[in-house]
Amino acid sequence: MQSLRVELGERAYAIHIGAGILDDSSLYAEHVGAGRAAIVTNSVVAPLYLERLRRALAAADVDTVEIVVADGEQAKDWRTLDRIFDALLAARCDRQTPIIALGGGVIGDLAGLAAAVYQRGVPFIQVPTTLLAQVDSSVGGKTAINHPRGKNMIGAFYQPRVVVSDVATLATLPPRELRAGLAEVIKHGFALDGAFALWIEANIERLVAGEADALVHAVRRSCELKAEVVAADERESGRRAVLNFGHTFAHAIETGMGYGKWLHGEAVAAGMVMAAELSVRAGLISEGDTRRLRDLIARAGLPVAGPAELPPARYLELMAVDKKVVHGRVRFVLLDGIGRAVLRADPGERLVREAIAAATAAAAATH
Amino acid sequence: MQSLRVELGERAYAIHIGAGILDDSSLYAEHVGAGRAAIVTNSVVAPLYLERLRRALAAADVDTVEIVVADGEQAKDWRTLDRIFDALLAARCDRQTPIIALGGGVIGDLAGLAAAVYQRGVPFIQVPTTLLAQVDSSVGGKTAINHPRGKNMIGAFYQPRVVVSDVATLATLPPRELRAGLAEVIKHGFALDGAFALWIEANIERLVAGEADALVHAVRRSCELKAEVVAADERESGRRAVLNFGHTFAHAIETGMGYGKWLHGEAVAAGMVMAAELSVRAGLISEGDTRRLRDLIARAGLPVAGPAELPPARYLELMAVDKKVVHGRVRFVLLDGIGRAVLRADPGERLVREAIAAATAAAAATH
Numbered sequence: 001m002q003s004l005r006v007e008l009g010e011r012a013y014a015i016h017i018g019a020g021i022l023d024d025s026s027l028y029a030e031h032v033g034a035g036r037a038a039i040v041t042n043s044v045v046a047p048l049y050l051e052r053l054r055r056a057l058a059a060a061d062v063d064t065v066e067i068v069v070a071d072g073e074q075a076k077d078w079r080t081l082d083r084i085f086d087a088l089l090a091a092r093c094d095r096q097t098p099i100i101a102l103g104g105g106v107i108g109d110l111a112g113l114a115a116a117v118y119q120r121g122v123p124f125i126q127v128p129t130t131l132l133a134q135v136d137s138s139v140g141g142k143t144a145i146n147h148p149r150g151k152n153m154i155g156a157f158y159q160p161r162v163v164v165s166d167v168a169t170l171a172t173l174p175p176r177e178l179r180a181g182l183a184e185v186i187k188h189g190f191a192l193d194g195a196f197a198l199w200i201e202a203n204i205e206r207l208v209a210g211e212a213d214a215l216v217h218a219v220r221r222s223c224e225l226k227a228e229v230v231a232a233d234e235r236e237s238g239r240r241a242v243l244n245f246g247h248t249f250a251h252a253i254e255t256g257m258g259y260g261k262w263l264h265g266e267a268v269a270a271g272m273v274m275a276a277e278l279s280v281r282a283g284l285i286s287e288g289d290t291r292r293l294r295d296l297i298a299r300a301g302l303p304v305a306g307p308a309e310l311p312p313a314r315y316l317e318l319m320a321v322d323k324k325v326v327h328g329r330v331r332f333v334l335l336d337g338i339g340r341a342v343l344r345a346d347p348g349e350r351l352v353r354e355a356i357a358a359a360t361a362a363a364a365a366t367h
Numbered sequence: 368m369q370s371l372r373v374e375l376g377e378r379a380y381a382i383h384i385g386a387g388i389l390d391d392s393s394l395y396a397e398h399v400g401a402g403r404a405a406i407v408t409n410s411v412v413a414p415l416y417l418e419r420l421r422r423a424l425a426a427a428d429v430d431t432v433e434i435v436v437a438d439g440e441q442a443k444d445w446r447t448l449d450r451i452f453d454a455l456l457a458a459r460c461d462r463q464t465p466i467i468a469l470g471g472g473v474i475g476d477l478a479g480l481a482a483a484v485y486q487r488g489v490p491f492i493q494v495p496t497t498l499l500a501q502v503d504s505s506v507g508g509k510t511a512i513n514h515p516r517g518k519n520m521i522g523a524f525y526q527p528r529v530v531v532s533d534v535a536t537l538a539t540l541p542p543r544e545l546r547a548g549l550a551e552v553i554k555h556g557f558a559l560d561g562a563f564a565l566w567i568e569a570n571i572e573r574l575v576a577g578e579a580d581a582l583v584h585a586v587r588r589s590c591e592l593k594a595e596v597v598a599a600d601e602r603e604s605g606r607r608a609v610l611n612f613g614h615t616f617a618h619a620i621e622t623g624m625g626y627g628k629w630l631h632g633e634a635v636a637a638g639m640v641m642a643a644e645l646s647v648r649a650g651l652i653s654e655g656d657t658r659r660l661r662d663l664i665a666r667a668g669l670p671v672a673g674p675a676e677l678p679p680a681r682y683l684e685l686m687a688v689d690k691k692v693v694h695g696r697v698r699f700v701l702l703d704g705i706g707r708a709v710l711r712a713d714p715g716e717r718l719v720r721e722a723i724a725a726a727t728a729a730a731a732a733t734h
Contacts, residue, residue: 078445078449082445085514085516085520085521086514086516089514089516089517089520090516113484116484116523117480117483117484117521117522117523118520118521119520119521119522120509120510120511120519120522120523120524120602120603121523121524121602142487143487144487147452147453147456149453149456149457150456152487153452153456153485153486154452154484154485154486155484155486155487156483156484156487156488156523157487157488235487235488236487
């Protein structure tokens with residue numbers, strides 16, 4: 001098992017990463033003082049891991065209240081959140097009762113927001129069971145539900161007390177979801193740490209095959225890198241935006257295709273190639289750097305270009321809407337070298353269009 | 368105008384208190400950078416003060432989005448909160464758009480929670496227009512909505528950027544609500560500061576009559592005293608409980624009578640007398656101290672005993688439920704002298720029953 005600490009002052013916490021650590025009572029014990037904890041999970045994860053977590057807590061003399069919600073992004077709404085509140089109140093959970101998220105990003109977002117606002121905040125523990133949740137949602141404290149008018153529009157920054165990432169749980173993850181999680185691992189390397197990018201290039205087949213020691217290292221280094229960025233900018237006012245490398249294009253793909261057709265990680269993979277192509281056109285990196293990223297993404301079994309049905313003009317439309325709805329203006333995260341993401345103002349429609357076309361052309365050439 | 372600062376580190380903020388300061392653009396200007404602000408108010412306050420606030424902001428080149436919700440405690444629910452989110456999203460308010468609460472405690476609770484979770488948190492500004500909100504809700508950062516299973520069960524600790532308390536707005540407050548607000552002023556004196564208790568005793572008629580300079584002092588000193596307690600215990604884990612002087616009894620009255628029959632301040636007034644009687648029985652203060660509190664509450668036109676239809680046994684039942692639902696155990700806030708509230712474990716049913724009976728008997732004797 002490896003452990004790291006996310007340094008956020010009085011909100012600092014530990015992340016434990018290992019194979020088979022889900023059962024380790026000692027990892028939970030100090031954070032569940034009152035002898036009681038509520039576990040929030042979904043109908044897919046519950047049959048796989050709920051009983052094991054329940055037993056681990058029982059071994060630490062902790063009774064559990066178990067709340068099982070529906071699987072999928074559609075569950076990330078007020079109705080499901082209110083069902084969680086109802087169950088917590090019915091079981092008379094109080095301010096000392098921790099809420100444990102057992103599952104992927106949706107469960108983490110839901111249970112985290114429940115913990116942030118139930119009785120004005122109760123302790124929160126994360127037990128992520130997808131690679132995406134282990135490398136991404138376990139650091140940063142972002143929680144949210146969707147609103148009919150927009151994704152993640154209602155939420156909070158709320159840090160967990162501890163994260164227990166058991167890579168053995170990834171064995172039950174559909175291979176497509178494992179690969180989608182690898183997109184964020186690749187992002188951490190190419191956006192933040194050239195040496196880690198090299199390590200991923202040397203180990204991508206082991207990661208795709210689900211080898212435990214490779215996964216432990218990938219999760220650990222991803223969390224470390226993300227934690228450094230988050231510690232410097234907890235509430236996402238500036239520097240933290242570099243973590244969105246590939247995401248401006250990815251959001252256009254996800255919205256353009258309808259949510260769920262492309263997994264988030266798949267859209268991020270293609271989006272990173274486009275952002276790299278844009279970085280070349282902005283004079284920041286070489287064609288060779290982009291080729292390295294594209295080759296790695298292809299080896300991970302992820303898409304290196306957007307869907308054929310989405311022409312460059314459609315991306316520009318979707319980005320303009322995104323800009324109006326979400327942040328007032330589009331800023332692009334570009335690469336100024338492998339492992340060196342930088343924030344740049346919109347480099348202009350022509351270059352964005354060319355970058356999208358270049359990604360598509362290169363993908364076609366290799367097929 | 369008087370100003371004070373609530374010291375909460377990076378969340379520190381100023382409270383400005385004066386007569387007629389609602390119109391002072393300069394008080395808002397530095398906190399509404401993006402040229403845009405959303406005002407949340409209700410259908411009673413809107414006709415009185417919304418246009419004036421809108422003009423004050425326009426003078427600082429700030430456009431306003433105006434969201435008017437229904438009046439009353441019933442509006443403090445998810446449905447109303449969701450209407451606020453809908454209006455914010457429809458108007459494309461972003462993370463830089465502050466939300467301004469214009470109204471009493473319900474509006475502050477609703478708008479504050481909206482600010483805490485809209486796009487994971489936007490700047491929050493309070494413009495309280497009731498005495499209760501000016502002396503109580505403007506310090507402490509508590510926000511919440513009710514859940515069918517309990518009051519204030521969903522919420523957040525979320526601090527405002529600035530509070531603008533215009534005591535001139537209290538002129539339109541029903542006299543009964545002004546008096547109910549004075550209960551919390553009296554609480555701050557008797558629980559936290561003997562000198563302030565003496566000042567209130569000397570000035571209670573001026574406060575009841577709504578004299579501006581007396582109100583400015585009462586609001587300012589109340590905020591200072593509460594701010595000291597909150598600064599030491601922002602998330603209510605210990606010392607902050609002294610602010611609940613009178614509240615254990617008050618909750619029993621409010622629940623026993625059905626919410627809304629007794630105003631919160633009225634229940635707190637009677638509850639403080641009972642808590643004082645209990646303090647006498649616990650050997651902490653003299654009968655004379657209790658008499659001073661009772662006389663002051665009577666001069667404020669507030670009840671010095673609970674409703675006749677609520678026998679002591681019923682309080683004990685209701686407190687036992689409160690204990691199960693909310694905090695796991697009842698602790699009483701007692702007086703160890705005027706201005707010196709202390710936390711004590713439950714002194715036992717017999718003394719509690721005697722204290723309630725004593726308050727009732729004393730009230731009957733003076734009528």
